Amino acid sequence: MKRRLTHHALAVPCLLALATSCGGGEAEGAAGGIEPKKVADMLHAVMEADRTTYTKQVVNRLIKEQKVRIVTPETEEVVPFGASEQWKSEHGKLPLPAQMFRMGAEAVNAKNVGFTYGLLSSWPINKQNKPKTDMETKGLEAVVASGGKEPFYGEEELGGVKYFTAVYADVAVADACVDCHNKHQDTPKSDFKLGDVMGGVVVRIPL
Amino acid sequence: MLALAGYLLGALVSKDRQVFLPGPTTHGHYQIELDCNACHTPMMGVKVDACEQCHGAELTEADDSHPAAKFRDPRNAELLTRIQVTHCVTCHVEHRPELTRSMGVTLPEDYCVRCHEDIAQERPNHAAYGFETCLNGACHNFHDNRALSEDFLAEHLHEPAMLAEPVGGGVAKGAPTSSGWTAAEHDADAAEIDGAALERAVSEWSASRHAAAGVNCRGCHEAEQRWVARPTHTACQSCHGAEVEGYLRGRHGMRLQAGLSPMQPGLARLPMRDDAASLSLGCGSCHGAHEERPHVSAVSACMTCHDDAHSRAYEGSKHAASWRREVAGEGAQGTGVSCATCHLPAVRTSPAAAASHTQHNQNDNLRPNEKMIRSVCMQCHGLQFALDALADSELVRRNFQGLPSKTIESLRMVAQKRSVTADNTREDEP
Numbered sequence: 032m033k034r035r036l037t038h039h040a041l042a043v044p045c046l047l048a049l050a051t052s053c054g055g056g057e058a059e060g061a062a063g064g065i066e067p068k069k070v071a072d073m074l075h076a077v078m079e080a081d082r083t084t085y086t087k088q089v090v091n092r093l094i095k096e097q098k099v100r101i102v103t104p105e106t107e108e109v110v111p112f113g114a115s116e117q118w119k120s121e122h123g124k125l126p127l128p129a130q131m132f133r134m135g136a137e138a139v140n141a142k143n144v145g146f147t148y149g150l151l152s153s154w155p156i157n158k159q160n161k162p163k164t165d166m167e168t169k170g171l172e173a174v175v176a177s178g179g180k181e182p183f184y185g186e187e188e189l190g191g192v193k194y195f196t197a198v199y200a201d202v203a204v205a206d207a208c209v210d211c212h213n214k215h216q217d218t219p220k221s222d223f224k225l226g227d228v229m230g231g232v233v234v235r236i237p238l
Numbered sequence: 239m240l241a242l243a244g245y246l247l248g249a250l251v252s253k254d255r256q257v258f259l260p261g262p263t264t265h266g267h268y269q270i271e272l273d274c275n276a277c278h279t280p281m282m283g284v285k286v287d288a289c290e291q292c293h294g295a296e297l298t299e300a301d302d303s304h305p306a307a308k309f310r311d312p313r314n315a316e317l318l319t320r321i322q323v324t325h326c327v328t329c330h331v332e333h334r335p336e337l338t339r340s341m342g343v344t345l346p347e348d349y350c351v352r353c354h355e356d357i358a359q360e361r362p363n364h365a366a367y368g369f370e371t372c373l374n375g376a377c378h379n380f381h382d383n384r385a386l387s388e389d390f391l392a393e394h395l396h397e398p399a400m401l402a403e404p405v406g407g408g409v410a411k412g413a414p415t416s417s418g419w420t421a422a423e424h425d426a427d428a429a430e431i432d433g434a435a436l437e438r439a440v441s442e443w444s445a446s447r448h449a450a451a452g453v454n455c456r457g458c459h460e461a462e463q464r465w466v467a468r469p470t471h472t473a474c475q476s477c478h479g480a481e482v483e484g485y486l487r488g489r490h491g492m493r494l495q496a497g498l499s500p501m502q503p504g505l506a507r508l509p510m511r512d513d514a515a516s517l518s519l520g521c522g523s524c525h526g527a528h529e530e531r532p533h534v535s536a537v538s539a540c541m542t543c544h545d546d547a548h549s550r551a552y553e554g555s556k557h558a559a560s561w562r563r564e565v566a567g568e569g570a571q572g573t574g575v576s577c578a579t580c581h582l583p584a585v586r587t588s589p590a591a592a593a594s595h596t597q598h599n600q601n602d603n604l605r606p607n608e609k610m611i612r613s614v615c616m617q618c619h620g621l622q623f624a625l626d627a628l629a630d631s632e633l634v635r636r637n638f639q640g641l642p643s644k645t646i647e648s649l650r651m652v653a654q655k656r657s658v659t660a661d662n663t664r665e666d667e668p
Binding site: 137167216 | 305315
């Protein structure tokens with residue numbers, strides 16, 4: 032697999048991948064492009080870094096470390112600040128890190144910039160997030176089998192377009208991840224443990 | 239042939255484009271049907287962004303369940319071969335009244351089956367329901383499911399028909415004032431207003447919040463250093479931007495937004511009073527030009543024009559009785575239900591926002607009518623009662639005089655799924 036993307040095709044992804052460079056470096060080939068695998072790895076690095084930062088520096092810091100309390104508008108009762116799956120309808124709640132990640136993915140999809148990503152699982156709470164394509168199924172199985180150590184890469188054709196598809200393990204890094212998924216009334220799996228691969232981030236780049 | 243060409247050219251030049259309409263337009267678009275350019279390209283194709291320009295913001299606000307972006311994801315490419323949902327015109331074809339159903343939808347009512355044919359495997363309790371019932375039974379909407387989502391239903395399983403403490407928060411209320419000027423007086427030119435009328439205008443203004451805020455005659459009547467006898471919505475817009483924005487998006491102002499003449503009740507498809515047919519709608523049609531008359535704006539102004547069964551039944555409803563009590567000072571502020579309470583509700587940008595404004599797009603929460611549940615009905619009623627009442631079209635026609643004739647099953651289904659005992663038995667008539 033030695034396909035390369037031109038600078039033009041990479042323009043927008045590179046804008047999003049703020050910390051990365053499109054020019055030079057070992058990933059750049061003789062034709063001036065970057066291998067799709069490298070691009071996917073770069074994009075995922077940004078996604079993972081942003082998600083970790085939000086989890087640690089926003090959610091954990093405000094809720095667990097600082098134990099911020101807020102005033103409820105209607106009752107003026109002082110209650111703990113928090114993060115909730117129902118953040119849209121509840122006052123003073125942050126989106127869960129996984130929801131934050133999904134919103135980013137949806138915003139990128141809405142921009143129609145050429146690549147897409149999403150968070151999928153073989154045991155999804157929302158059934159829309161179960162694997163649909165053969166590549167998604169194989170990828171999720173592969174990252175689980177490797178214990179989250181190795182990403183999975185492949186190519187597939189969807190809607191008449193060929194894609195480079197990369198799947199990265201989504202590992203349970205906090206008790207909150209495990210607790211919420213195990214206890215959620217829609218979960219198909221209730222014995223997740225810390226360090227388990229709970230799903231995968233699927234990145235698709237058109238070839 | 240030459241005569242026909244001449245006729246069409248004449249129609250085009252005179253801007254009388256009625257002859258070019260390929261068929262009657264839907265209830266949502268008929269007011270602006272002669273502004274062809276709003277939706278069409280010069281060669282009468284449909285503009286790519288025509289729908290989104292007017293409806294994009296409300297779809298975002300509605301947390302659209304089927305946004306186009308979702309289907310741009312390659313993993314959903316196969317679904318697009320079943321139904322091309324990224325194009326609004328797949329479901330909403332204009333000028334085809336023989337196909338058009340509620341909400342301007344032109345697909346057969348069981349179209350959900352195209353993508354959700356295996357729903358009974360995921361949710362066995364759905365097996366008994368036909369696909370023609372998905373969208374017609376107050377269970378699901380294609381776009382806006384904010385009041386119908388499972389999580390929202392689960393939060394409101396045990397509510398009585400009438401909440402103990404109405405949340406309130408309807409339109410701004412005020413002490414009753416005389417009805418003052420008639421609609422015809424508002425339509426009159428300044429030169430036709432005699433000295434007594436001018437004196438009255440100044441008197442009314444001096445007691446208004448405009449006067450208190452330092453907004454004097456020139457604040458509204460002057461534009462580009464010229465006196466304007468009859469200020470339009472643009473004068474109001476400089477201070478009441480959110481209100482005018484909603485007004486221009488709704489049925490009362492959408493013609494102005496399209497650059498057409500103001501809406502007149504005589505142009506409406508809904509039944510309107512004959513004596514109001516030639517009035518032209520502007521801010522002053524409902525609001526006193528100089529006096530404050532919130533109770534008039536909230537009911538009487540509506541009745542000046544609207545003459546459909548739902549409107550006519552209002553006076554005999556419990557909502558109207560509560561409104562009369564509030565206006566008479568016998569009921570607490572916020573406990574009365576006027577036309578505006580439901581159709582022009584006070585809205586906040588967030589639950590914590592201190593300020594609110596009146597949503598002047600009266601269609602914002604009207605279709606599908608479940609859009610009204612969270613912002614309006616549930617200020618006083620439990621969710622089950624609100625769902626049942628809004629799903630009963632005859633009850634709506636009677637302006638909610640009586641009890642709902644049906645019970646929407648979705649709360650019971652959610653309760654069963656979550657192993658919660660549902661007790662949504664309606665109490666006595668609220």
